Amino acid sequence: MTGTGASADDERTFDALPPAQGRGFARTWWGLRWLKALEDTALDNQQLKRGRGYARQGAVGAVSVRPGRITAVVRDRDGTPHRADVLLQELSEAQWDMLLEVVTGEAGHIAALLDRDMPPHLVEDAADAGVDLLPGIGDLEPQCACEAWDHCLHTSALAYQMARLLDQDPFVLLLLRGRGERALLEQLQERSAARAAGTPRAAHTSHAPHDALRDGPDDGEDGLGGVPADETFALGAILPPLPESPPHVPEAGSPPALDGGTPPAAGLDVAALEFLASDAAERARRMLAEALSPGHAESVPAGPLTQWQDAVRLAAARPAPWIAARLAGGRGDAGSGRTGSGPTGSGRAVRQLEPAVRAWEYGGAAALDVLEESWAPEPGALARARDQLASAWADDDGARPRLRATRNHWTVVGRGAQLRYGRDGRWWPYRREDGAWWPAGGAERDPAAALAVLLAHGGGDGVEDSARDGGEES
Structure with a gap:
């Protein structure tokens, strides 16, 4: 068994498990698949039965898992120790590259793994890409100090005990296939970030040759695919810490002056644009204050405003008359000497705006609804x-x-x-x-x-x- 770049840290040792009285050795579907591979491979069912009894009675010592191999000392009934190993072929560099693409290519795969779950469709998608994660017939190769050529009671006991470990953590299987949890999550983070940025995989893949790369899912016409939110949050444990929260802002800043001395483009009202910029700054200040307030994470966000509600909200800031007229849907104020580029689409008369503004000042959208509903x-x-x-x-x-x-x-x-x-x-x-x-x-x-x-x-x-x-x- 040759390594695939696993580091010295890619080894985990699990303390001896207590006897498994009154319970099966696997409860998850992937643990049961592991046992099926063992039972389909072994030629002597009696040895399997004896090994299962050894494992149930607690004869298997601490289990060491590293790429391609699991190892433990199994004691006979008289206390004689035997070193037992079960070998499983590591994935090649090209197979790991394909598996990483599969995991990052569908929402939920990373989150499921971090929840210590292995979704069946992840294994199926990997198999479709040519990567068999779970062992099949003949994949579990025994080696024992008792020199049996087939699965003896010692390697059988170790394999049964391994099913219990796999039940608890599917990353154990991935380590056995060649990658430890920390290194694997770092590579998944790198892949996810590259997908979000639209970076070609060849530029960020350190384990796969160019001819092993394959096209991923369709990311849209521009080739820029998003990163599913659940996978992004799942990777939070290995992402850099977030910066400190920004301080409270007592008042919104003034927007830049847009009148640079040159005439504006036809139809562009500079004063109206400056008013909107000021409004955006004030809204940003209020949103920041709300985000920094206690209990904000548990609060229910308000729904979006309709076009009319937003027009009333803007008019409540008491803009110039011609801006208010445009917000109401008119074409400007006859006495102002200024005209807008056309109605905003709220479809209301100017005379409807003032009572609506007063309602908004008393209670926002709820008060406006009371004004207009019967x-x-x-x-x-x-x-x-x-x-x-x-x-x-x-x-x-x-x-x-x-x-x-x-x-x-x-x-x-x-x-x-x-x-x-x-x-x-x-x-x-x-x-x-x-x-x-x-x-x-x-x-x-x-x-x-x-x-x-x-x-x-x-x-x-x-x-x-x-x-x-x-x-x-x-």
Whole structure:
């Protein structure tokens, strides 16, 4: 058996295992395949049976595993020691190159190995590439001090004990085939990084001649394939440590001035572009602050904004009027002397933007949804709200406001005030201004608290049309 570049560190010694009373020697599918190779190879079933008994009784000492060979001292019943070896052919350089390509070519292979698992499809893919990982008939070659020419009870006992070790760690099989765990993971990391960078394999392969290389999976038209996330995280144990977390940034930096003295290209609004750059910097600062906050890893990230929600968010920064008009979908501000290149696609009128901005300032996307949605809450939620309102004015029925409920909108009769029930179970105050309902504050869990604050600051416009909402008086 010739070596394939294994280092002196590529040897592992396992302490003698306790007797295997009441259990089989293999439970994993690859451990059972190892035993099948042993039982199909041996010519004397009686010797196998005796060796299995020796292994079960704990007659096998410490097991040494190195490329191409496993070794142990097996004692007879009278205590006579015998050195037993079982040999398995190491993989060639070309076979190792193909196996590395197989492992890095499909998501999950590296992660499975690090979980001490050997997926059947990994072995099947390797076999399709011409690499037999598990032994077959005649592959387990015995050598024993008792000078038996076939598997004797000593080598049989060692092979049965080896099945228990393989069950615990498939890297033992890979070491027996020629590569230790540390060296193998370093080579897999190198291959994965090269795939991500689109580096030709010949440039980073140190074990395979050029004619042994084969094409890997299709990485797309540009030849740049990604590295599966589970494999990347699985390799974290051998990757360099991450740098220290960046410090908190108290305020976003100013974007560079884009007006360089030369006229901009046709249709390019430099002021609008500078506004977007400033917004991007501020968003980055906030995202960093959130990432550094305690408990961020367990928090659920917010979903993406719609185009209209993002337009409202940008407008809440109070940009120049012509920028706000473009965010709403208009073509600019007639009094500004500036025009945009066209509507942004939000499809809203400019007059819709201001109440939407106010809602956003009170509660972000959730408040904007309340402004625009009308829906029917479940009866139980409405009953709880009536109970809360009744309890709040129980001592003064004369002062208790009358409300007319229309779906999730509860309008105070005789006052320009309204409560709106959000899908998150909170109540939002609204006030009638210039003939329309406008957001008037943040949300409350208790409708009586939201209503008390709203009425304390007075109602809104005349309420002669409040009854036109229809609905049920509460």
